[in-house]
Amino acid sequence: MSVASHPVEAVALTGRALAPARGARIASACGLVGLVGVVLTVWLGLWVTPPDAYMGNLVRLLYIHPSMAWDAFLAYGVSFLASAAYLWPRTRDLRLDRVAGASAEAGVVFTGITLVTGSLWGRPTWGVWWTWDPLLTTTALLFVLYLGYLALRRLPGEPEVRARRSAIAALVAFIDVPIVYFSVSWWRSLHQGPTIQPGRSEVHGSMAWTLLLSFVAFSLVYVWMLAERYRLAGLQARDEVEGLADALAERRAEAGMSRAGEAS
Amino acid sequence: MWRDALLVAGKDLRVEWRSRVGLNQVVPFALAVLLLFGLALGPDAARLRAATSGLFWVTVLLAALLGVQRSFALESADRAGDGLRLSGLDAGGIFVGKAAALGFQLLVLEAVLALVAALLYGTPLEGVGVLAASCVLATAGLAAVGTFYGALAAGTRVRETLLPLLFFPVVAPVLLAATKAWSAALGRSGGGGVGWLALLAVFAAAYVAIGTVAFGPLLEDS
Numbered sequence: 001m002s003v004a005s006h007p008v009e010a011v012a013l014t015g016r017a018l019a020p021a022r023g024a025r026i027a028s029a030c031g032l033v034g035l036v037g038v039v040l041t042v043w044l045g046l047w048v049t050p051p052d053a054y055m056g057n058l059v060r061l062l063y064i065h066p067s068m069a070w071d072a073f074l075a076y077g078v079s080f081l082a083s084a085a086y087l088w089p090r091t092r093d094l095r096l097d098r099v100a101g102a103s104a105e106a107g108v109v110f111t112g113i114t115l116v117t118g119s120l121w122g123r124p125t126w127g128v129w130w131t132w133d134p135l136l137t138t139t140a141l142l143f144v145l146y147l148g149y150l151a152l153r154r155l156p157g158e159p160e161v162r163a164r165r166s167a168i169a170a171l172v173a174f175i176d177v178p179i180v181y182f183s184v185s186w187w188r189s190l191h192q193g194p195t196i197q198p199g200r201s202e203v204h205g206s207m208a209w210t211l212l213l214s215f216v217a218f219s220l221v222y223v224w225m226l227a228e229r230y231r232l233a234g235l236q237a238r239d240e241v242e243g244l245a246d247a248l249a250e251r252r253a254e255a256g257m258s259r260a261g262e263a264s
Numbered sequence: 265m266w267r268d269a270l271l272v273a274g275k276d277l278r279v280e281w282r283s284r285v286g287l288n289q290v291v292p293f294a295l296a297v298l299l300l301f302g303l304a305l306g307p308d309a310a311r312l313r314a315a316t317s318g319l320f321w322v323t324v325l326l327a328a329l330l331g332v333q334r335s336f337a338l339e340s341a342d343r344a345g346d347g348l349r350l351s352g353l354d355a356g357g358i359f360v361g362k363a364a365a366l367g368f369q370l371l372v373l374e375a376v377l378a379l380v381a382a383l384l385y386g387t388p389l390e391g392v393g394v395l396a397a398s399c400v401l402a403t404a405g406l407a408a409v410g411t412f413y414g415a416l417a418a419g420t421r422v423r424e425t426l427l428p429l430l431f432f433p434v435v436a437p438v439l440l441a442a443t444k445a446w447s448a449a450l451g452r453s454g455g456g457g458v459g460w461l462a463l464l465a466v467f468a469a470a471y472v473a474i475g476t477v478a479f480g481p482l483l484e485d486s
Contacts, residue, residue, distance in 0.1 A: 141433050148429040155420050168478050169416060169430070175470060176434050183437040183463055187444060 027227030030220045037217025044210040052207075058124055063210050065117040067218040068110050069139070075107030075222060076142065076174075083170035086163060094237070095230075097163035100170060101153050102229035104146050106222055111143045134185035141180050145173045159237060265357040272353065272361025277368065279338055286334065286369050294327040294377055302384055312385040317446030320381045321439050325406070327373055328366075329428055332410035335366050336418040345418070348483075355480035359411060363475065367407035374399050391449030394457045398445040401464035405438045408471035415482045437467055 045063035052059035082100035085091045118136065119129045130136065153166050280286050301319045306312055312319075339345035348358060378399075382389045389395060413430045417423040441460040448457035 141436055144429070144433045148426070148433060151422075151426055151429055152416070155422065155426075157420075164481055165416060168482060169413075172412065172471075172474060172478070173434060175474065176437070179437045179463075179467055179470070183440050186459070186463075187440055 023227065024231065027224055027231075030227070031224030034217050034220030034224055037213060037220060041210060041214045041217050044206065044213065049206045049210050055125060058121060059207070061117055061121045062207070063214045064218075065114065065121060066211070067214040068114040068117060070215060071218050071222045072107050072110035072114050072139075072142075074219065075103045075110060075226070076146070078226070079103040079107060079170060080174045083167040083174075086167045087171070094159055094163055095234075097159075097166065098230050098233040098237070099226070100167065101150075102226050102233055104149055104153075104170070105229055106225045108143065108146050108150060109225075110222070111139060111146070114139060115143060132184070132188065134181050134188060137184045138177060138181045142177060145176065149173055159240070265354045265360070268353040268357025269360035269364060272348075272358050273365040273368070274361075276335065276338065276362060276365035280365070280369060286331065286373070290327050290330050290334070290369075291373055291376060293330065294323050294373060295380060297323045297326055298377065298381055298384055309386050313387045316381055316385045316387040317443045317450060319385070320377060320446065321402075321443045323377060323381075324370065324374055324402075324442075325432065325435065325439060327377075328370055328406045328410055329431060331366050331369055331373075332414040332431065333424065333427060335362055335411065336414040336423075340418055355483050356476040358483065359415075359475045359479035360472070362414075363404075363407040363411040363472070366411060367403045370403045370407060371399060374403065387450060390451055391457070394445060394449035394461065397461055398442050398449070398457075398464060401461060401468055402438050402442040404468035405464060405471055406435055408468060408475050409434050409438075412471065412475045412479070412482075415479065438464065441467070 041063055045060050049060070049063075051057045079100045082096045082103065086093065086096040086100065118139075122131065123129050149166065149169055152169050153162065155162065157165075298319065301315075301323070302312065305315055305319075336345075339348060378389065378395065381387065410431060413427060413434070417427045417430065420426060441463040445457050445460035445464070448460065
């Protein structure tokens with residue numbers, strides 16, 4: 001209805017949506033290269049690389065678990081920087097808020113995968129699904145901290161209010177991370193339980209290359225996810241602003257038609 | 265700022281004194297939690313004694329959540345929060361005042377709970393100095409974080425469910441440090457009591473500082 005009543009605007013809208021910006025093209029390229037990299041990693045990791053002398057086939061988790069953890073911390077780092085930049089008055093921009101939200105969302109996904117793959121790896125090598133290691137505990141807490149952050153972001157409200165609230169919450173949550181890490185490591189050092197050491201394995205040759213490839217591939221996938229989520233957030237923001245105007249225009253047009261019908 | 269903090273803290277404590285919601289609802293709730301823990305882990309006396317410090321602090325955490333919710337329910341009822349915003353009081357002062365009132369109520373609650381936990385779980389209260397110091401420092405941290413997130417969640421429609429999700433993960437180090445300090449004082453684990461107190465102090469200082477600075481923008485929004 002609104003398309004018919006505002007042909008010029010409709011063309012402008014679809015035109016903007018259809019013409020891919022340079023950033024979107026770069027993001028798509030990242031996604032494509034990343035996808036090829038992931039396929040290669042899977043092939044190299046499952047078929048080409050040899051099983052480890054100590055861990056056997058379990059070592060193949062090496063090609064997914066560390067890169068997932070790296071992606072998670074990278075994503076949280078980006079989210080933190082974007083939040084801090086948003087709070088800084090000179091760089092305040094709602095686009096930074098969208099980057100922070102998009103990156104945190106990707107980070108939560110990667111943290112979830114990190115925890116699951118780490119647990120799957122821990123069971124056969126350490127004999128337990130979970131251990132209260134500082135890194136593990138901090139990662140698990142990060143997961144719930146950022147789930148809370150995402151819940152906060154999902155609340156309805158004015159974009160500026162939401163952005164500021166989320167940015168402050170992100171900073172406060174981020175400060176907690178070193179405190180948690182420090183306190184848990186100290187706790188562990190005081191209460192020496194059965195210490196679990198990961199098996200020392202030599203990583204070289206095709207294994208090292210595959211590991212490196214997995215880092216690059218999954219980092220590219222992260223960049224692509226971030227870009228796509230960021231674009232989607234922009235569209236959602238536009239829908240919030242323009243959706244109401246469109247709906248109003250539609251209702252007005254309907255009212256106008258029915259009145260015209262009565263008159264004739 | 266300090267004068268404003270005193271005014272706000274006095275207001276919150278007067279409201280509590282007249283309504284007695286904390287005394288009539290939060291304290292009995294915390295006692296019920298202590299009883300439930302006893303049912304879950306008892307009646308093995310040795311196990312309860314070993315777990316006393318952890319159970320005590322988890323109970324305090326749950327009660328602190330209720331305290332925070334109550335503290336901001338006061339402001340949202342009858343749009344009292346708007347009055348607070350328009351009062352011209354310093355935002356940092358409002359933060360410190362609300363946190364101090366909450367902290368004071370929590371300290372009273374902790375004193376009661378500690379006695380009841382000692383009775384129920386058969387744990388003699390030793391090392392009272394460390395116990396009290398860890399209560400003061402941990403409560404400062406809990407009150408600061410709670411007030412901060414309470415204000416953050418206050419204006420929203422999902423505050424009852426959002427607040428615990430935001431609050432508990434952040435205060436995880438407080439639970440850990442306070443529990444360990446108590447265990448050390450009660451003779452359940454070797455050493456480290458003073459170190460854990462230092463950690464509690466650092467946590468409290470960090471979050472009081474952040475809250476004082478960041479409360480202004482939060483207050484404008486909600």
